Amino acid sequence: MARNNAKDIFLNYIKEKGLRYTKQREAILEAFLASGKHITIDDLYNTVKKTNQEIGYATVHRNLKLMTECGLADEIKIGSHKTRFEQKYGHEHHDHLICMKCGKFIEVHDDKIERLQEKLAEANDFAPQRHKLEIYGLCKKCR
Amino acid sequence: MARNNAKDIFLNYIKEKGLRYTKQREAILEAFLASGKHITIDDLYNTVKKTNQEIGYATVHRNLKLMTECGLADEIKIGSHKTRFEQKYGHEHHDHLICMKCGKFIEVHDDKIERLQEKLAEANDFAPQRHKLEIYGLCKKCR
DNA sequence: ATTAATATTGATAATTATTATCAATATAGC
DNA sequence: GCTATATTGATAATAATTATCAATATTAAT
Incomplete structure (x- = not known):
């Protein structure tokens, strides 16, 4: 149910902003919500690619930003290198x-x-x- | 005096590691210690360049890292973009x-x-x- | 269901920040 | 001063993110 709520938040945000709900967007959202903690863009890209071969890296990148904007994801930068994203919805702040x-x-x-x-x-x-x-x-x- | 101590820390670190004390290194150190808070590499590069036209960007970058290693500087990454450095020595943690x-x-x-x-x-x-x-x-x- | 307007995608180029390369030079210890 | 080698500076290479843009897909209206 937490997942459905998270999806609703995303759908509402999309609608409010006059954006469109695409297959890619859905696939990326689902994969993110099903993912473990602290996932990188690469991780998510590879996961989505398994069921959606034609997906582009930039698309994953863009949509992860979008999920961050609407409050579903949080960016965490540790040390110097890769940005990681973690789920916010349904997870206590920590x-x-x-x-x-x-x-x-x-x-x-x-x-x-x-x-x-x-x-x-x-x-x-x-x-x-x-x-x-x-x-x-x-x-x-x-x- | 805090500045001299900071310089000593740097000199000791240099000596311990078998490194060498160069004109550039001195200029960069001095400029950093005299700088305000939260300086970027670009800021420091431009400052040092005024009195030391031939200085290279990479040199400033390298030495700022060195100062971080020996505990004089702290890296802070805010938002997405530029890394900033702030003085640690003689400044309370905050x-x-x-x-x-x-x-x-x-x-x-x-x-x-x-x-x-x-x-x-x-x-x-x-x-x-x-x-x-x-x-x-x-x-x-x-x- | 068609159509029209336009948001999205995907491939790639551009940008930005940092790090590596390497020949020339400067430094420290003898 | 001499020698070994650390450092410099210019530039190339990496790496991560963002911008570009023609082709395509989605939404809302007809």
Whole structure:
């Protein structure tokens, strides 16, 4: 059901903006929603290509941006290289612990920190909308 | 004095690694230490170029990386585009409030949040080394 | 169902940022 | 000063993302 809602959000966004719902768009959306966390554009391109040989890289790229615009996806940039996208809808907001050795991501959440962030923003006359907290270090195996 | 210490850190790092101290390296270091916050490579290149016409872009790039390696600089990537560097030495650690409209950075700090982050990491058997907290929203003027 | 208007696609070129290459030069230690 | 080699600077190569544009597909209207 979460997936259907996510799809609805996408469809509404498409409609509102006067855009069109294409086969490619559907295939990319479905593949993204079915994907694991932290997928790259390449990953998604390869996945969609399996059932949709004629798909173009640029199309996947464009639509991933579109999903980000409508709030279904979130861009995360770690280190220097590839941008990854993760699903937002139906997933709680979380922060990341990132192992600098093996590259593992651990998702974490702390309500106290969230609340303190709100306060911190308010104290600076700032209206927060979203945030990103990344803690770099060594995970259990690598420390 | 903070600047001299920063220079010492750089000189020590150079020596330890068996590297050499060149005119260009000195000019770039000085310019960086004298620079404002959140400077881009282009900014620094243009600044150094004024007193050092023959400097190459790649040299500035390389040395900014070197300063990052030895802990004098920190890379910050906001939004999509240019990487910026900020001074670490002699500056307290801080987080950023980033206005999505005008692009303004506000530097903030909260000890409670810092401590909670430590706890959060520990609770996950994670050894934190550094972190990045960015809160996006609208600043006083833009809200 | 046709048609008309136009958004989308896909292949590729262009752009942007960063990194690698390499001959010429400068530096550090002897 | 001499030697070994790190550095520089110009440029090429990579890599990631974005722009271009003719062909095609979708939507809404007829």
